[in-house]
Amino acid sequence: MTKKIHLIAAARPNFMKIAPLWRAMSGGSDLLDPVLIHTGQHYDKNMSDVFFEDLGLPAPDVHLGVGGGSHAQQTAGVLLKYEDLCLQQRPDLVLVVGDVNATMATSLVAAKLHIPVAHVEAGLRSRDRTMPEEINRLMTDAIADLLFTPSPDADANLLGEGVAAGKIHLVGNIMIDSLVRSIEKARDLGAFKAFGVQSGEFGVVTLHRPSNVDDPATLEKIFNVLTAVPMPLLFPVHPRTRAVMERNDLVARCGLDASQVQLIEPLGYYQFMNLVLHSRMILTDSGGLQEETTYLGIPCLTMRPNTERPVTIEQGTNELATVETLADQVQRIVEGKWKQGRIPDLWDGRTAPRIVKVLEDYLA
Ligand code: UD1
Numbered sequence: 001m002t003k004k005i006h007l008i009a010a011a012r013p014n015f016m017k018i019a020p021l022w023r024a025m026s027g028g029s030d031l032l033d034p035v036l037i038h039t040g041q042h043y044d045k046n047m048s049d050v051f052f053e054d055l056g057l058p059a060p061d062v063h064l065g066v067g068g069g070s071h072a073q074q075t076a077g078v079l080l081k082y083e084d085l086c087l088q089q090r091p092d093l094v095l096v097v098g099d100v101n102a103t104m105a106t107s108l109v110a111a112k113l114h115i116p117v118a119h120v121e122a123g124l125r126s127r128d129r130t131m132p133e134e135i136n137r138l139m140t141d142a143i144a145d146l147l148f149t150p151s152p153d154a155d156a157n158l159l160g161e162g163v164a165a166g167k168i169h170l171v172g173n174i175m176i177d178s179l180v181r182s183i184e185k186a187r188d189l190g191a192f193k194a195f196g197v198q199s200g201e202f203g204v205v206t207l208h209r210p211s212n213v214d215d216p217a218t219l220e221k222i223f224n225v226l227t228a229v230p231m232p233l234l235f236p237v238h239p240r241t242r243a244v245m246e247r248n249d250l251v252a253r254c255g256l257d258a259s260q261v262q263l264i265e266p267l268g269y270y271q272f273m274n275l276v277l278h279s280r281m282i283l284t285d286s287g288g289l290q291e292e293t294t295y296l297g298i299p300c301l302t303m304r305p306n307t308e309r310p311v312t313i314e315q316g317t318n319e320l321a322t323v324e325t326l327a328d329q330v331q332r333i334v335e336g337k338w339k340q341g342r343i344p345d346l347w348d349g350r351t352a353p354r355i356v357k358v359l360e361d362y363l364a
Pocket of ligand 1: 011012013041042043044045047048068069099100101102132133208238239240287
């Protein structure tokens with residue numbers, strides 16, 4: 001008899017983590033029957049649908065349509081709707097990825113219904129509880145039955161919190177599975193050319209963390225530093241950031257000039273990775289980009305005081321940055337003095353089959 005696995009997808013960074021797992025289960029496992037659940041946390045076409053198309057995912061089997069709102073609204077909406085679904089469908093296991101609100105909410109529903117929970121990307125810790133993601137990570141890991149980790153630091157964090165060693169499985173980085181599969185096609189697209197920049201001579205910016213973008217004064221300081229970067233920058237603007245910019249008229253206030261900082265719409269997976277692959281450097285507060293740049297050996301400046309992904313600094317091409325340090329760091333990149341980095345162990349594009357093997361043994 002097959003085992004019904006709910007794969008939970010909610011927000012943009014989830015989709016590239018779910019896709020390889022869906023593929024490994026639907027094509028490569030006689031035991032596991034994946035059911036794709038979209039909670040609706042991200043809903044714009046270019047924040048959601050386009051990723052399903054690019055990543056070869058079918059339309060979700062169930063769309064909960066919870067949408068945006070405050071943390072409590074999002075979490076409560078998922079709790080109510082997902083509990084109903086679980087009671088109807090009784091999955092044999094719920095698999096969640098990452099650290100978004102739906103990760104935590106769906107885990108909580110499943111745990112209370114005594115349905116096993118598997119968390120992929122478990123054990124990451126920034127030790128910064130002002131980040132909503134840190135709360136989501138701590139809560140999900142506390143109630144998950146299987147914890148799939150990307151790197152040994154995550155194992156150490158979990159063991160330090162008292163998680164039983166038998167629940168922890170070091171399997172590598174699931175996001176890299178999607179990257180490895182897409183890299184050639186993404187590199188060959190001409191997406192970056194539409195913005196009038198040359199390969200290897202521009203930077204890519206992404207900013208969406210509440211700590212960077214919710215306070216317009218903070219965002220203004222960051223923009224003022226960006227305008228001084230000595231290379232063109234392409235900046236696909238997240239809806240959260242766009243809203244703050246528009247409310248505060250920041251483009252005019254900061255004198256953002258399109259020849260220096262091009263503000264563009266959020267891009268699909270292939271188009272965005274095309275920009276990354278042809279860029280000279282990345283300036284970001286994203287978690288996933290710290291990992292993707294480490295895999296690709298591209299200099300990454302992370303505009304945050306901490307990271308839950310220290311391996312990208314210790315082994316990869318990532319450094320933390322502030323508005324005070326950014327100019328010097330960019331200068332080192334321009335002068336070719338950036339560290340080389342190496343690809344962490346098990347970031348090899350084969351994490352999904354490793355997870356499937358553990359799940360099959362667990363559920364057999
Ligand atoms: C969420 C995740 C964050 C992740 C990020 C990736 C949490 C707590 N945060 O943050 O970890 O890095 O997604 O993007 O789960 N909006 C739209 N259209 C969309 C999606 C969002 O307009 O398709 C707007 C809405 O106004 C929404 C706001 O953006 O209220 C913020 O979206 P939300 O999902 O609450 O948080 P993110 O900042 O996207």
